[in-house]
Amino acid sequence: MDDTLLASSAGILGEVHVLMNNFLMRRLGMSEAEANRVRELYWREYGSTFIGLWRRHGVDPRVFLPAVHDFDYRPYLKDVRGQRGVLERLSGRKVLLTNGPRSYVSKLLPALGLKGYFEAEVTSTDMRLFGDWRPKPSVSMLLALCARLGVRPHEAALVDDGLSNLKAARRAGLVTVWCVGMRRRHAGLRPPFGAP
Structure with missing residues (x-):
């Protein structure tokens, strides 16, 4: 879907990344810089940030994914x-x-x-x-x-x-x-x- 059916790089993915970083900061007590680093590392290593979080930190994807995709897409x-x-x-x-x-x-x-x-x-x-x-x-x-x-x-x-x-x-x-x-x-x- 992202960047195939929809130009998500034009803004939606930026919003998702901010919400992911905020989730990591709250849930795992990371600084903003560390959250950003971990998010990118897990995406590169696992092909999906949520898999790295599940495997390394026990973060349930059924909690993480809806939380980081909950915003107004209309703009x-x-x-x-x-x-x-x-x-x-x-x-x-x-x-x-x-x-x-x-x-x-x-x-x-x-x-x-x-x-x-x-x-x-x-x-x-x-x-x-x-x-x-x-x-x-x-x-x-x-x-x-x-x-x-x-x-x-x-x-x-x-x-x-x-x-x-x-x-x-x-x-x-x-x-x-x-x-x-x-x-x-x-x-x-x-x-x-x-x-x-």
Whole structure:
């Protein structure tokens, strides 16, 4: 969802990061600088800050994720209704797969004109496997999701802005599409090797 269906780098992710840092400062007694460092470290190391917090500090993702996504998204949702037309030009079944919580998805999809559009919406709280949290970039979660949907991995594609998620999808046997346009515009992302 983030930076694939929605230009989250244009503001929403900044708000989420502030709320994450505030949560870490309150819950774990960290300074603002330490909270920012830990948030970024866990995102790089685990592919998701909430997994690092759960594994290293026992922070329940069902508490953390809704808390850090609870704010007014409306100021960041200007000119977002064009996504449905883009998606409809793509063939095949469509499943939303996001490390964001269900509360985030349920507010944003209507604003994007995509409420009820996807065959399934798989959020962070749905990404448990064998009693363990398995968000993107989990290969085992991607394989389990393909099995649940009745598709072979090579018949599925993951469209994502995160290279670690795409690398995991490739290891799982999925086709991958790197969506960089929104991040490049708003977060200064540069594709590797001078690609346009």
